[in-house]
Amino acid sequence: MAKVDAEAGGNRPRLSLHVPEPRFRPGDTVDFAHLQVPEAGAQPRPDEACPAAETNPLCTDLIRVLGSDNQAHGPWNPNLTPDKLRLILRQMALVRAFDARMYRAQRQGKTSFYLKCVGEEATSVAATHGLDFEDMIFPSYRQQGCLIARDYPLLEMVNQIYSNRADKLKGRQLPILYSARSVNFFTISGNLATQLPQATGFAMASAIKGDSRIAAAWVGEGSTAEGDFHSALTFAAVYNAPAIFNVVNNQWAISSFSGFAGSERTSFAARAIGYGIAGLRVDGNDPLAVYAAERWAADRARSNNGPTLIEFFTYRAEGHSTSDDPTVYRSAEEREEWPLGDPIARLRDHLIALGEWSEDQHAEMDRELAEEVLRTTKEAEKNGILGHGLHHPFHTMFEDVFEELPWNLREQSEQAIRERKIKWPD
Amino acid sequence: MARLDADEDPVSLSEAPARDLNMIEAINEALGIMLERDPDVILMGEDIGFFGGVFRATAGLQQKYGKTRVFDTPISECGIIGVAVGMGAYGLRPVPEIQFADYIYPGLDQLISEAARLRYRSAAEFIAPLTVRSPFGGGIFGGQTHSQSPEALFTHVAGLKTVVPSTPHDAKGLLIAAIEDNDPVIFFEPKRIYNGPFDGYYDRPTKPWKGHPGAKVPEGYYTIPLGKARVAREGEALTILAYGTMVHVAEGVCREKGVDAEIIDLRTLVPLDIEAVENSVRKTGRCLIAHEATRTSGFGAELSALVTERCFYHLEAPVERVTGFDTPYPHSLEWAYFPGPVRMGEAIDKILEA
Secondary structure, eight states: OHHHHHHHHTTSOOOOOOOOOOSOOTTOOOOOTTSOOOOTTOSOOOOTTSOGGGGGGGGTSOBOOBOTTSOBOSTTOOOOOHHHHHHHHHHHHHHHHHHHHHHHHHHTTSSSOOOOOTTOHHHHHHHHHTSOTTSEEEOOTTOHHHHHHTTOOHHHHHHHHHTOTTOTTTTOSOTTOOOBGGGTBOOOOSSTTTHHHHHHHHHHHHHHTTOOOOEEEEEESGGGGSHHHHHHHHHHHHTTOOEEEEEEEOSEETTEEGGGGTTTTSOSTTHHHHHTSEEEEEETTOHHHHHHHHHHHHHHHHTTOOOEEEEEEOOOOSOSSTTOOGGGTSOTHHHHHOTTOOHHHHHHHHHHHTTSOOHHHHHHHHHHHHHHHHHHHHHHHTTOOTTSSOSOOGGGGGTTSSSSOOHHHHHHHHHHHHHHHHHSOO | OOOOOGGGSSSOSSSSOEEEOOHHHHHHHHHHHHHHHOTTEEEEETTOSSSOOTTSTTTTHHHHHOTTTEEEOOSOHHHHHHHHHHHHHHTOEEEEEOSSGGGOGGGHHIIIIIITTHHHHTTTSSOOOOEEEEEEOOSSSOGGGSOOOOHHHHHTSTTOEEEOOOSHHHHHHHHHHHHHOSSOEEEEEEGGGSSSOOOSOTTSOOOOSTTOGGGEEESSOOOOOTTOOEEEEOOSSEEEEEOTHHHHHHHHHHHHHTOOEEEEEOSEEESOOHHHHHHHHHHHSOEEEEEEEESTTOHHHHHHHHHHHHHGGGOSSOOEEEEEOSSOOOSTTHHHHSOOHHHHHHHHHHHHHO
């Protein structure tokens, strides 16, 4: 048997393993000609109640509203008022100002870790405006924009990042892993994609109770490779759960490009086709398109027409986190050459083209926001910064493991308090 | 002599008429009562709806409470647990079934990293009040994929409660308490004793639950608090710490050998009734720990450490463990693997002779 196989093998082609490789590495000249960027306004907008299959072409297309002429085009134009557009612009700019200040705070040793979302502000801020306030957001770790879009106090965010005595999560969570029930923002896990089945469960529960709230979850494109992603979509499809799955395709998962999550064969939105649910692929740097797509999916879910998978096609303009050095693995030109531009600049230019905004107003707004953020961080520092003593009392470490303190945690709590007197005598 | 600690239960059992039920019937009754009492309770799992579950634990419940309260799920343990966490966050009390404990592993991350820590990481903004029911343990020729006892994994995780009933009476009261509990609970059902109190003598006919004191199940609602052990048998010679099927194996051995052992049925591993353990071991001075799971790093190791730490000066013999072997459960050799009367008898002799 083995002998026959060996003989037959002589004529067979040698198998080879394909290991994906990004197009550009450090030092490479960047050319994004391979990216199909369709005309703004050219994509059809099916009715929210359409059969899921009608969205199949939109899973590989790219929904765009803002054209290179800075005007809004086509059926996906949400026709927002100038006031609403200015609000979205302001909140995106606030996210950027917040990120800049918090990044600096990490470098100054005031906290251990921070994650920016530069270039992706529309995927959280504009998307959140497409939802109702009562809808539950199941975020990943780069959705600070969802909190800001729901007017969550910046001071609470900084207290959380500094893990100080005013951190309402009692200094337990890594910086930026917020929880904000007051604005319907679910507690963030560090384990990837776990929030997706949970969002499905929340949406199913809402449907079981005959409620009208829906659930919207965010996940990075890299995390779509997790089993939880597929469990979540299976359940959502099976029970027609009123859920939205936002995949933020920012091209990079730390140093692994989107090819390692399967982007070489098809889009992430196209995964919807296999589940028989609606799918939309959206220019993630176009705040109007992001808003319109999220609103479409929300209306669809709310009218019992089921879940939607949205891919926001965007670019992570900065490193993964304060612990990352993107210059080691990607071309420095990528950010500058990204063909879909910057979401804040695009909305700014649109408002200017409408005659509703000016360069001066924008500069003044940026100044105001930087001051607001600085004021807030100074206020937060009064409550302490990481590792400088102003933290929650030790006994809180043992709270909330269970609803009630069992004997072993009671004993361990007493131990921690005893040790304190030895380690830190007053 | 089995003894029910009726006087310690919050609801007096004496007034409610009791019938003899087997453990499946008792579990079914508990689920039905909770579906009736609390509109936020929902059941879900593979084959649990129309069919009523492969062990029939949910039989008739979908027909009575409807498809949105009791429903089948895709074959995805990660999905079942993850969805239940989200439902808990909404405000429901989901009771997911994992068809066999051996299949709980694809759902582990959702249990360990999510359900267990939701309260902690959100400072109690969100909780996961789910009760994961799952048949566990061997002795039914289930081979290495239908026989495992993974309870120790869960007891190691901060934030999870682990419950194992050993009688129909306890199964009903503990399950109701678990569903009402605001923390995530893993409820392991010893499937070998679903239909009768198996005493470990595999070569003898199995007795049905009928007539067993633990099969007297009061009608209606009652709870048995989590964290409260039961003295299954009073004695002076040694203490046997056991749970699930092993309580009955211990009872059988003591009966056969005429050993005056005190058997503590732990009922819940987390929270553990440390007082009941300490009181008994201090009284008898000798301790044997019995579980079906593999030995190394099993829950018996934790019990042994606790007994040694807290009762050392009362001990007159080293603590002994009677457990499964450190191998997967072998299909054809399961009675060689099972920690039955021979293994337990030897351990008892060793302790008493020391």
